[in-house]
Amino acid sequence: MSERERLDQWQLDTSSAEAYERYLVPLFFAPGAQYLIELSALAAGERILDVACGTGIVARSAAARVGVKGKVVGLDLNEGMLEVARTASSKIQPEIEWRRADVRAIPMPEGAFDVVFCQQGLQFFPERSTALLEMRRVLAPEGRLALSVMRPIERNPGYVALAEALDKHVGPSAGAMMRSPFISLTTGGLRDLIAGAGFRDIRILFGVGPTRFPSVAELLRREAASSPLAAPIAALNAGVRDALVRDLEGALREYTDDEGVVFPTEVYFVTARR
Numbered sequence: 001m002s003e004r005e006r007l008d009q010w011q012l013d014t015s016s017a018e019a020y021e022r023y024l025v026p027l028f029f030a031p032g033a034q035y036l037i038e039l040s041a042l043a044a045g046e047r048i049l050d051v052a053c054g055t056g057i058v059a060r061s062a063a064a065r066v067g068v069k070g071k072v073v074g075l076d077l078n079e080g081m082l083e084v085a086r087t088a089s090s091k092i093q094p095e096i097e098w099r100r101a102d103v104r105a106i107p108m109p110e111g112a113f114d115v116v117f118c119q120q121g122l123q124f125f126p127e128r129s130t131a132l133l134e135m136r137r138v139l140a141p142e143g144r145l146a147l148s149v150m151r152p153i154e155r156n157p158g159y160v161a162l163a164e165a166l167d168k169h170v171g172p173s174a175g176a177m178m179r180s181p182f183i184s185l186t187t188g189g190l191r192d193l194i195a196g197a198g199f200r201d202i203r204i205l206f207g208v209g210p211t212r213f214p215s216v217a218e219l220l221r222r223e224a225a226s227s228p229l230a231a232p233i234a235a236l237n238a239g240v241r242d243a244l245v246r247d248l249e250g251a252l253r254e255y256t257d258d259e260g261v262v263f264p265t266e267v268y269f270v271t272a273r274r
Helices: 003-008 014-040 057-066 079-088 128-137 157-169 172-179 187-196 216-225 230-234 238-251
Strands: 047-051 071-076 097-100 113-119 139-150 200-213 260-273
Touching (some): 014 057, 014 079, 014 113, 014 200, 014 260, 047 057, 047 128, 057 113, 071 079, 128 139, 157 172, 157 216, 157 238, 157 260, 187 200, 187 260, 200 216, 216 260
Parallel strands (some): 047 071, 047 113, 071 097, 113 139
Antiparallel strands (some): 139 260
């Protein structure tokens, strides 16, 4: 399977998007959204674009900051994600505009936004430079970019263990799919990519935080339910699933305490100016 095919498989259906909102947003994406908003120095009345918005946690969190005089747009290619975003934001003011669109051709005029956010989307873009050029195009002069992206999987031991267990019990394509959210770029490579799109005043920070699940079995269940891994894991017979969990428990024993499993997760946070 090509890299493009693996990335295309992350177009989640509505049930997976609902699981993503239920399990992964509180655990990972909501805290990350708050940190991105703080880094961006978001102010009342500003115009916000949330690119690859998923179920919209960044847009929803930003709406409270910009207030009724601000503007918030969430853009994603996946309609299932947008359906969940619309439901989750139904009572939020200002009303958020949700649009299905490709980041390589953002359907907005030049200079339309003060801040562009992109939380955990860059690694899934098949044409990253084009996407960044488009994000810069829609920013106003002195507009800000605030994005996050997973650091290389080697910096994320829990997901190394999960990918290796999937390789063994589900197949290489499942392991590759689990690795695909983790960008392979070094700090210098990421800086060069963003600078190459014309951004300046680039600042890159490392985020290191605990990722906790009630058990290894719940780690597997929640990650599968929130991703394209749901179908291949559901198709396993009970014996293979049990073996998968046992191997994963062994690999994560040093990260297991009296309340479940917890391991460090590392993220790049980036700010820059147009």
